[in-house]
Every structure is written in C-alpha cells, then in structure tokens.
Amino acid sequence: MVLFHGQIYTQAEPQRIVEAIAIQDGRVLAVGSDEEMLALANNKTQRINLDGRPVYPGFADGHAHLVGVGTSLENLDLVGTTSYQEVVERTVAKHKDLPGGEWLFGRGWDQNDWQDQSFPTHQQLSAAIPNRPVVLTRVDGHALLANQAAMDAAGITRETADPDGGRLERDADGNPTGVFVDNAESLIHAAAPGIGVAEIKRAVGTATTAFHEQGITAVHDAGAGEATLAYLESMATEGRLKLRLHEMLHGSDPELLARRFAAGPIADFAGNGTLAMRAVKIYTDGALGSRGAALLEEYTDDHGNLGLLVTSDAERREIVKNALAAGFQVATHAIGDRGNRQTLDVYAQVLAEAASKGVDVKDRRWRIEHAQVVHAEDFQRFADLGVIPAMQAQHQTSDMPWAEDRLGPQRVLGAYAWRSFLNTGSVIPGGSDAPVERLDTVSQFIAAVSRSTPEGEPEGGWYPDQNLTRQEALNMLTTWPAFAAFRESDLGRLEPGYRADMVVFSADMMTLPLESLSSCEPVITIFGGEVVWMKQ
Numbered sequence: 293m294v295l296f297h298g299q300i301y302t303q304a305e306p307q308r309i310v311e312a313i314a315i316q317d318g319r320v321l322a323v324g325s326d327e328e329m330l331a332l333a334n335n336k337t338q339r340i341n342l343d344g345r346p347v348y349p350g351f352a353d354g355h356a357h358l359v360g361v362g363t364s365l366e367n368l369d370l371v372g373t374t375s376y377q378e379v380v381e382r383t384v385a386k387h388k389d390l391p392g393g394e395w396l397f398g399r400g401w402d403q404n405d406w407q408d409q410s411f412p413t414h415q416q417l418s419a420a421i422p423n424r425p426v427v428l429t430r431v432d433g434h435a436l437l438a439n440q441a442a443m444d445a446a447g448i449t450r451e452t453a454d455p456d457g458g459r460l461e462r463d464a465d466g467n468p469t470g471v472f473v474d475n476a477e478s479l480i481h482a483a484a485p486g487i488g489v490a491e492i493k494r495a496v497g498t499a500t501t502a503f504h505e506q507g508i509t510a511v512h513d514a515g516a517g518e519a520t521l522a523y524l525e526s527m528a529t530e531g532r533l534k535l536r537l538h539e540m541l542h543g544s545d546p547e548l549l550a551r552r553f554a555a556g557p558i559a560d561f562a563g564n565g566t567l568a569m570r571a572v573k574i575y576t577d578g579a580l581g582s583r584g585a586a587l588l589e590e591y592t593d594d595h596g597n598l599g600l601l602v603t604s605d606a607e608r609r610e611i612v613k614n615a616l617a618a619g620f621q622v623a624t625h626a627i628g629d630r631g632n633r634q635t636l637d638v639y640a641q642v643l644a645e646a647a648s649k650g651v652d653v654k655d656r657r658w659r660i661e662h663a664q665v666v667h668a669e670d671f672q673r674f675a676d677l678g679v680i681p682a683m684q685a686q687h688q689t690s691d692m693p694w695a696e697d698r699l700g701p702q703r704v705l706g707a708y709a710w711r712s713f714l715n716t717g718s719v720i721p722g723g724s725d726a727p728v729e730r731l732d733t734v735s736q737f738i739a740a741v742s743r744s745t746p747e748g749e750p751e752g753g754w755y756p757d758q759n760l761t762r763q764e765a766l767n768m769l770t771t772w773p774a775f776a777a778f779r780e781s782d783l784g785r786l787e788p789g790y791r792a793d794m795v796v797f798s799a800d801m802m803t804l805p806l807e808s809l810s811s812c813e814p815v816i817t818i819f820g821g822e823v824v825w826m827k828q
Contacts, residue, residue: 294333295791296326298342303349303770303785307763313347315792318820322788323419337434340816342603346800348766349786350509350536350793350819351733352773355661355682355723358513358537359520360433361500361502362495364727368398370428371730374405376412377704378538378766380420387421395484396421399727401430401437404581404694411461414439414470427480429505432692432728434579435473443734446483455479457602459584474578474602492523500534504825507795507814510536510783512723512773514623514661514683515573515777517542518551526548534819536793537567540623543611553618554679565782565791565820571621573661574611576633578696580664580691585628588667592700594633599628602758605638612642612817616656621778623659623682629706635660636673638784643677650691654678657776662687662725663713665699666706680776683710684720685739687767688694690752692743704755711758722768737801738809740765746810762802792821 296312302323306708312329314321322329333339368386373379387396403409403793417426418440425442429435438446447685454460458475460468468727487495487641507673516524516539527533541552553598553733557570577599578584578654583591586599594745608624626635643653656678663681674681686707696704724731724739735746740760743753753759774784783790796816801809817825 293338293340293818294329295340295342295796296329296627298345298347300347300798301349301766301802302787303766304787307474310431313786313794315821318822319792320786320790323786337825339828340357342796345815346736346797346802347786347794348507348797349770349784349790350514350795350817351507351720351769352510352536352777352783353503353723353726354512354721354773354776355514355684356511356726356731357515358499359487359492359495359516361671361726361731362497362499362717363397363491364399364484365498366494368396368428369400370398371431372405372476373401373467376403376406376416378406378410380416383417383426384420387424387426387576390424391422395442396429397427397429399433399754401428402581405480409694410471411435411471412437412461414519415442417470425484427484430582432579434477434584435471435582436477436480438470438472440470442480442483444469447455448479452479456604457600459600464665473582474584474600478624487519489523496523496527500733501825502731504817504819505814506731507797507817508535508731508733509793509795509817509819510538510773510779512538512540512721512777514540514725515542516540517545521569523566524673525561528562528564531562531564533566534824536565536779536783536791538571538779539567539569540571540573541569541620543572549611549614553614553620555789557619557621559620559778567776568732568779569706570619570778571623572611572615573606573623576608576624576626576635577628580627580638580695581707583698586631586634587628587665587699588633589703591698592703593697598630601631608635609638609642612638616642616646616651616653619658621657623661625661627664629665629670629703631665632660632663636670636677636679638672639677639679657778659776664691664708665703666709666712671676671706671709671712672716674713675718680721682723682737682776683708683713684723684725684729685710685736685765686724686732687755688743689735689739689745690729692750693817695710708760710760714760714764719772720768722765723773733814734801734812736812737765737769738806739821740768742806748807766802792818794818
C-alpha cells in the first residue's frame with residue numbers, strides 16, 4: 293500500500309512531515325516524497341490518494357474498558373440526562389423492550405448535571421419498575437442506583453453494614469436510599485447475573501468498531517478478568533484481533549493474579565503484536581464526582597468527608613510486591629491527593645525494599661491511573677520514582693463545573709495539572725476512560741490544548757496555564773501511551789519498521805484554528821496495513 297499526496301506526521305523526533313508512506317507486510321516500509329514512494333509501487337500495490345489530508349500514527353487509548361465500551365453501547369445509555377425524572381423515563385422505555393425476568397442495566401447518570409445535585413433515591417424508580425431488578429451505574433462507575441427489586445434480590449436491608457471502602461447512602465431513618473458507593477456496589481453485583489462468553493464476544497466486536505471509528509488502533513484495557521483474557525487469546529491466535537491490546541489483570545481477583553503471575557508477563561501472546569498481558573490494575577480510592585476520592589483534607593462541599601480508600605495499604609503493598617517479583621507493570625487507580633500520595637508511598641516502599649535486596653527496579657514504568665488531584669509536593673515524586681501519570685483530558689472538561697466546589701480554590705490548582713507533570717519530566721499517556729467518558733479523540737485533543745469543551749466553554753479555558761501544546765496533545769495520543777505500554781519501538785510513530793497503524797483525518801488538527809477543531813474527524817483507519825474502517 294502507498295498513501296500519497298498527504299501531510300503525514302511521522303512523530304519522529306524532531307517532528308518530520310512527509311508527503312507519502314509505503315507499507316509492506318503490515319509495517320512501514322519507507323516514508324518520503326510522492327515520487328519516492330510511488331516508485332516503490334508495483335501492479336499489486338493499493339494506492340490511496342490523500343488529497344492533501346493529514347495522517348497521524350494510529351491513536352492509542354491509554355485507559356479504557358474494552359468490554360465496558362461494548363456493553364455500554366448495548367445497554368441503556370444515561371449520559372447527558374439532565375434530571376432524575378429523565379433517567380426514570382429512559383429506564384421505563386428500555387424496560388418495555390426487555391423480556392420479562394431479565395435484569396435491566398444502564399450507565400451514565402451524573403447528578404452533577406442536574407438542577408438538584410444530590411444523589412437520587414430509589415423510590416421513584418422502584419414505583420415505575422417494581423418487579424424487575426434495575427441497576428443504573430453512575431457515569432464514573434464508582435456508584436450505582438438500585439431499585440427495590442434489585443436490593444431485595446441482594447438481601448439489602450437497613451441492617452446491611454457498609455463494607456470496607458464502600459458506603460450505602462441512607463435516609464434520615466437509616467434506610468438504604470438505593471445508592472451504593474465504591475466497594476458497596478459489590479453487594480448488588482453479587483446478586484446480579486454475570487456477563488457470559490457470548491456477551492464478551494459481542495462487546496469486544498462492538499467496542500473494536502467504536503475504537504476504529506475514532507482512529508484508535510491500540511487500547512490499554514484497564515482491568516480484565518479470566519473469561520475476557522481467554523477470549524482475547526483465541527482472537528489473537530486466530531489473527532482476528534484488530535487492536536493492539538495492553539491488558540491489565542483485574543487486581544481484585546486473587547486467583548487470577550496467582551495464576552497469571554505464576555505464568556509470567558506476556559509481551560506478545562501470538563507473535564503478531566496484538567495482545568500483551570503484562571500489567572495489573574488495582575484501586576486506591578473512589579471518584580471525585582461521588583465524593584469517594586481520598587483527600588488529605590475534607591471535601592469543601594461535604595464537611596467531615598475525606599473520601600474512601602477502597603483497598604488497604606497492606607493489600608495494595610502485597611499485590612505490588614507480588615507484581616514486581618513476577619515482572620508485571622502496576623497500574624493503580626488514584627484520584628484524590630491522599631489517594632495519589634498513598635499510592636506513591638506504597639510504590640516507593642516496595643521499590644526501595646527490592647532495591648536493598650539487589651533487585652533491578654529501573655524502568656518498571658509503574659503507573660497511576662487518572663492522577664486527578666495531586667498535592668504540590670508530590671508532582672516531582674512521580675518523576676523521581678519513574679511513575680507515569682496516565683490521565684484523561686476529557687475528565688477535566690467533564691468535572692470543571694463542580695470540581696472547585698469539591699476542592700476549593702487552592703487545592704483545585706493541583707487538579708488535572710498536565711503542565712505541572714510535564715514540567716517535572718513526566719510523560720502523560722492520554723485516554724478516554726470510556727465508557728466513563730464519550731469515545732471522542734477530537735474532544736480529547738481539544739480539551740488537552742484548550743482546557744475547554746468542543747463548544748469553546750469556558751472562553752479562554754479552565755486554568756489554562758495547564759494547557760498542552762498541539763504537539764504534546766498528539767504525543768498524548770501516540771508516543772506517550774506507546775512508551776507506557778513498552779511499545780515505543782513499534783507503535784506511536786510512522787517510521788520504517790513500525791507497525792503500519794494510522795488514521796487519516798478530514799482536516800489537520802495540528803494547524804486548524806482552535807474554533808474549527810471540532811469540525812474535523814477521522815475518515816480512514818488502517819491497522820497493520822489493512823483498511824479496517826472508512827467513513828461512509
């Protein structure tokens with residue numbers, strides 16, 4: 293294949309933009325001028341005239357939930373609802389289409405988008421749907437709303453105690469309101485039907501198409517169980533996997549960890565560069581939107597609340613030690629400043645202990661997922677420890693309407709602080725955290741460079757001193773996640789020998805005026821030298 297007459301961003305250092313690129317056997321053969329690349333073609337070569345359009349290396353989503361993306365596109369979508377009443381109405385409409393006996397699942401509500409920003413209570417939902425269990429997960433996945441039928445199925449009563457690292461919201465009389473935060477969600481999940489192999493297959497197929505539509509060819513899958521891993525292994529072996537997956541083991545499954553740690557890290561399962569299983573995902577705290585992120589000082593809008601630690605220091609330390617011994621990368625969810633500090637503390641303790649015993653602890657590329665609120669004293673610690681802040685630019689634009697209410701005017705200066713991280717020498721692999729955020733690489737790019745929504749709100753950006761340059765935003769989608777997944781030698785660039793994964797855009801995000809960026813979009817996605825998606 294030869295793509296010619298374009299603006300091809302190779303992501304070489306320094307950046308090199310060329311007219312054409314030649315692909316052979318799934319990898320970049322050469323880059324250069326139209327004349328040079330077309331001279332390499334023969335009668336079997338597929339030629340694509342770019343008509344001046346830009347080409348970028350295939351984008352990587354540095355933190356997403358593969359099966360979650362697929363199931364969210366099939367289940368009830370509550371993103372964008374502006375009131376609890378609308379949530380109930382959408383749920384009732386879905387209920388009428390479902391066969392009797394099935395549980396109803398939905399996701400995406402966010403009480404911060406409603407006029408009444410308090411958590412909902414189950415009564416209105418239970419009255420509308422009394423005989424079917426309904427579970428509606430909050431947009432961030434760190435809280436859910438269950439109706440009475442779901443709570444009855446789970447055996448929830450006013451005597452049900454809050455689990456460690458979780459909270460049942462209760463009314464003035466102590467009765468559960470239907471909202472379960474962080475580890476309390478497991479009380480409902482334990483009673484709900486699990487996802488089967490057929491659902492996993494369907495979800496992976498749906499998600500793969502959704503990623504390709506956004507120009508995404510690589511995904512860091514933040515937490516997978518044994519059934520998902522086994523299916524992905526079969527896909528990779530058979531050559532059917534059309535994403536470069538960096539799989540993270542579910543850290544909450546001790547049997548899975550024991551089995552996979554004993555087997556050792558796998559950098560390339562099938563030898564075709566599609567499936568790596570060399571990381572483990574664990575949790576420190578909850579989310580800011582549901583006031584579960586662990587803070588050093590109380591929430592400004594919820595006095596006395598310091599958030600939740602969903603996994604104890606001792607549990608995390610044990611998993612991290614075992615991961616280090618097994619050669620696995622560690623990726624820890626931490627959102628609040630206390631959550632981030634305690635995660636850094638555990639990393640530092642484990643690394644220091646191992647180094648004292650002669651273990652080589654260099655270049656482990658351990659990560660903190662989200663790193664949303666960081667104390668000023670801790671930014672340099674990331675760089676000093678070699679810890680990668682894996683961040684999602686759209687979280688900032690989603691959270692900015694209420695983040696300062698949670699944090700106050702001083703603490704918010706350390707929130708979504710991309711420039712502060714870069715200034716210390718860290719790199720930031722970008723991602724969507726989909727289905728928490730909408731899968732939209734252009735919106736991600738806009739948020740990174742302007743700290744504003746695609747509509748330009750707020751004018752001038754939210755704390756714009758933390759903006760990224762356009763080159764940094766492109767790195768966030770390409771070279772930085774490649775590094776975070778140990779793939780810098782074959783992904784993230786369009787240079788000879790690299791995987792021929794790339795995306796053709798309708799217009800150039802690197803040069804368009806800011807106000808016009810939202811008008812551009814992917815038009816062709818190429819994976820391993822094969823066109824896997826084209827805009828109709």
